[in-house]
Amino acid sequence: MDNLIALLVAAPLLGAAVLLCGGRRLDAVGHWIGTALAASSFVIGVVLFADMLGKNAEHRTLTQFLYSWIPVGGFQADVAFQLDQLSMTFVLLITGVGSLIHVYSIGYMEHDERRRRFFGYLNLFLAAMLLLVLADNYLLLYVGWEGVGLASYLLIGFWQHKPSAATAAKKAFLVNRVGDMGLSIAIMLMFTTFGTFTFGPVFEAAGGASEGKLTAIALMLLLAACGKSAQVPLQSWLGDAMEGPTPVSALIHAATMVTAGVYLIVRSADIFNAAPDAQLVVTVVGAVTLLFGAIVGCAKDDIKKALAGSTMSQIGYMILAAGLGPIGYVFAIMHLVTHGFFKAGLFLGAGSVMHGMNDEVDMRKYGGLRTYMPITFVTFGLGYLAIIGFPGLSGFFSKDKIIEAAFAKGGTEGWILGGVALLGAAITAFYMTRVMLMTFFGEKRWQPDENGHEPHPHESPKVMTIPMIVLAFGSVFAGGFFSIGDRFLNWLEPVTGHSHGNPPVSALTVTLSTMVVLVIGVAAAYAQYGRRPVPVVAPRGSLLTRAARRDLLQDDFNHVVLVRGGEHLTRSLVYVDHTLVDGVVNGTAASMGGLSGRLRKLQNGYARSYAVSMFGGAAILIAATLLMRAV
Amino acid sequence: MNPVNYLYLAALLFTIGATGVLIRRNAIVVFMCVELMLNACNLAFVTFSRMHGNLDGQVIAFFTMVVAAAEVVVGLAIIVSLFRSRHSASVDDASLMKL
Amino acid sequence: MSAQLAAAATLSAGTSTGEAFQFWVLGTVAVAGALCTVFMRRAVHSALCLAGTMIVLAVFYLANGAYFLGVVQIIVYTGAIMMLFLFVVMLVGVTAADSLKETIKGQRWLALVCGLGFGVLLVAGIGNASLKEFTGLGQANANGNVQGLAALIFTKYVFAFEITGALLITAAVGAMVLTHRERTERAKTQRELSEERVRDGRQLPPLPAPGVYARHNAVDVAGLLPDGTPAELSVMQTLRQRGQIRDVSAESINDLKALEQRSEDRLERSNSGSGKGSNSGEASK
């Protein structure tokens, strides 16, 4: 059974290799190969899952040692996998949603002549992501970590002929690279602290290390998480990442990759538990991003960017929960899974809408689509209800738990975090309702585009709608399935541990207040966008709105400080290198030349001046001899 | 008086001659200065021979004279041909040893 | 012979006050001569001063018991070599005085510094060499200085002597080779020369003779052309080159004027008588 783990990774990797090296002759069947391999990986996952369920909680952790990767002195890195409940959860999510999105892409990318390549990249992503969650040491995890980064780079920039796409891809990779820096430093710290970076030993030894070191490690891990999961201050790339094809946004930038940060933190629970200060920072980051993403989401008119904002804020929830320690780990993951479902569904819905509106993304040019594309409307609507936490749907359970946990943190922190979480819930309700209304309700607002053909919205083909339906099911029932009888809790607890904390307020109160804010949010949105018609051209809006449209000026800050500053630095350095460093050398050469030119003048060809030197020489010789005699 | 003074005198004359060689431009005068130096040497030799009480010093001086004579002959010949070729006897005119 | 012995006796270790006196006097002369040799502007003067110095040195040789050398010095050096110098000097131009102005930058100072340093060092060297006692040439010159030298030259230094002989011959040949100019082309005949002269319109008739008028029959006075201007050609080329022409045209012309004046006067006087006569004649009519 253990040996199957490697297959999980191998299958999509093989797919990527075949599709990318296969060449044009595979164009016809490429997408089928890719989908089949993704699905096979899912099947293997399910088999392993069934096997795991068969065992009791203690023996559920499988490991597989492939070979020793980098053995140098005390530095022993192996290629070895570890499959426990946490990993298993991710494996199922990744391969499941992944396979669905493969299917969806078959339809979505139908008219793209580079579809084979697209599926290659998708498979590559799956492989890297699985490697990430299956690795049994941080270095191997790092490989997966950067692998998904690469895949996301390739997929965001899939339409490279669009400069915006290329830039977005580069930006995503660079920002992630900053996070990766954090991860690599964390690994180095682990190596110097524990002499290893394999999960088991590290977590055992974690107790022995000084808190300072642990905090440092934890913070570095957090930096990595921020990069990958688009948390403040490294969130700026996610919005631009929407340049990629919509399935990519659904799979990578909503369901799976961006949640890797949460995985990392939960996986490193033992380290974080031992570093409370770091945990506090985590919660703060989570809370801030939560609001940040929500606010951005309210202002965007680009449907995908709006969803991206919401993704940010939802992951904010997860990070927040993960920061709460044992109280929140489980719920973080749970929300992660449910979010995986409904957010993927939402994105696929958005994709379907764009598909029908020949790639129009501006919601102000939508409106009243529910009649044109009913399935999309329904699935999207279910996803919407799920994400705002409509009672009984997935989001309701998972988010509610997180808010409770936030309060349960206790103390003023608890209140603040809980409050923020509530506020976030309200805003979520607001902007999601806004999206919903602007897209599917009201009268139609689309006009013929510049070359004059009117978009005639139509429902997407089956191959696209079926995945959406499946995901819709997920987003409806997953939460309930997990929560009833604390299934998910019992499933994960052996890995992450769990504690109830001390809730200052009863769960019921929290739920009720959530409901209240939810209603407020929806009502506000309805008042804004449901009652009165939506202007096709966005109004100037308040200062906050304008800021939010510009991602709260994050990019402007980066541009001014990093890009401009960097450009000036490099330019001046180029100048310095040419004039100073090189100048010194050339200057030396020149001065040598000048000197020799001067010495040359001594050779003036006059016999008499030569005679003088001869004579002087003679004098010196005599002097020398005399001195010798004297001494 | 101590005959060493002769040596001092010789040294003095030699130096004067040498300086002359360096200062004068006229080849003939330069030549004369060389002669002066030779003579100074001769004086020194003679004094030495008196000092050591044997005649070898004088023999050397004698040879010096002979060689000097030969040298003068050739040297003057050179000067004459030089003068013929470039109507001047200045040593600086023959400054072709420049790069 | 006895004189020589006596001389030899005097040439014992010490030196007589007479010799000291002689040394100081002649030494000064020698140094002065040397300095003049260096600093005289005309080669001739330098040569003469050098000759003087050499003679002084000859005397010193004698005083040091090198009789043969002393004589040789006077005859060969002062007599032959210096004369050779003088020949050359004359050849180059006896009056050509070369300026002592230094052309090479810093050369003079370097030279002086070096010279000074060198001299000081030499003196220092001699000074701290222990040269106290003198054996003197007593028995070396016992049976004649010349004989002694001869003995040495023809026994001990015979090879050196022979080689010097070879050297002298070589030198002589060398001097000839250097100064001898080989005629490369055929000598021109009278006709050719005269045709050449006609062709490039040079003075055809023989040159005019210098020294017109009895007063000036010297070769350095240019003859006068009819208009009284001096005829350069009438003076020999060397003098012309050296610019040693005495121009007498001006004074001779003045003399002419004076002459005419005087004849005028004389004529005046003879005319005056007749004049009166005529006047009176007109008056009688």
Add this chain to the structure above:
Amino acid sequence: MSFPLLTATAALPALGAIATAAVPAARRTAAKWLALVVSLATLALAAIVLVRFDPGGDRYQLTESHAWIKAFGVRYELGVDGIAVALIALTAVLIPFVILAGWHDADPLETGNTRWRPTQGFFALILAVEAMVIISFEATDVFLFYIFFEAMLIPMYFLIGGFGDRAHEHGEETASTQRSYAAVKFLLYNLVGGLIMLAAVIGLYVVAGNFSLTEIAAARANGSLHMATNTERWLFLGFFFAFAVKAPLWPLHTWLPNAMGEATTPVAVLITAVVDKVGTFAMLRFCLQLFPEASKWATPVILVLALISIIYGALLAVGQRDIKRLVAYASISHFGFIILGIFAMTSQGQSGATLYMVNHGISTAALMLVAGFLISRRGSRLIADYGGVQKVAPVLAGTFLIGGLATLSLPGLAPFVSEFLVLVGTFARYPVVGIIATFGIVLAALYTLVLYQRTMTGPVKTEVARMPDLRVRELVVVTPLIVLLIFLGVYPKPLTDIVNPAVKQTMSDVHEKDPKPAVEAAK
């Protein structure tokens, strides 16, 4: 005695060079094939060396030793340790690709150079360089090493100054002047370094009485040869300076961009991937073995310089307008990493540095050669002249991207292993230095991706519109390199197994031990 394998490995390319040069000018193609065959044969010999070498065995194996100049006790001593074997293998692997990539570069018909240049000369010179590089990896006699370390300059000089690619924005004349400038600069820099080293070599002889690395090292180890502290330091500096110029280390680096920019791409690869490695290799073999104390004494300064090289090189790479110069500055940054690893004095650092030499050789070769193919198509080295190539020539773009990803040391490709080892090794002893060096990886991503974005993506420029994709010859060059990159990234163990024992030896030479982990120390 047994068959002199090492001598053969070095001699074969040397003879090949002579033979190639002897080919008549009319038969250029024959010369090319001859050179290729010779380099492949050398590769085979190197493979035999690799096989015959026993990682567990003595430090120096396959040794040969003959008296050479008795008067100075100079001996012809060869021997390889793991590090040398790895680098010899690298050289032998790269040269065939260099030759293949330069197939047309020296061909007057192809390059359209008005001045006819002997093609076979080009290949003969390349083989000569290979021979010299290999023997300086093998030499265990300081003097022998020095000779070839210096002699290398001669063929390199002609390769840089004599042959350039057409791709120059200012036409052939400026190109040639620039070339000669670059060549002279290269020569002078390395010559100065070499002369200083010569002084140090002589000094070493004066102190030690012979040139044999093994004997001196042994004598140093067992204390029978004692050096005064200052003597040792001066000698160390003498050696190190030469190697730092060759490596090159900031601020002695300025010759590299000129040389790599002006030379043809194969030669540029030769410089940075093969020749410069001699410098870093020599630091590891000579500086540390002969002058352990002095090395430790100089470590802080060297680390700082290495750091500067890393950051500075990367930043300048970002600022370049010229593809080849960009790669050159990137290499400067990478050499910073190598030197950092060497002088971190940890087994991770030094193994990492050795791996880095190999990996950097391969990755730079891949990137630079593909860049060369790109340049040869468009005839310009300016990044601004490209755009949208990806759409026209996807394979070219793909290989270029892989080369770039290797340069930014993406996990899964070989350079990552070495770079991470270097970083960990440095961090273990000097945490701050390690962290600063880590910024290098971000900058690496920056310049690589910017280069890729500007050249390969975006709308298709008209000039590149009908650019052909990679030809068979070019694929033959690139594919093996990429495969090698991936293999060594996924399974570097074979390499580490060879290198580790040698590094252990070096560590013991400098009397250093890896720092112990904090927690175990706590226990």
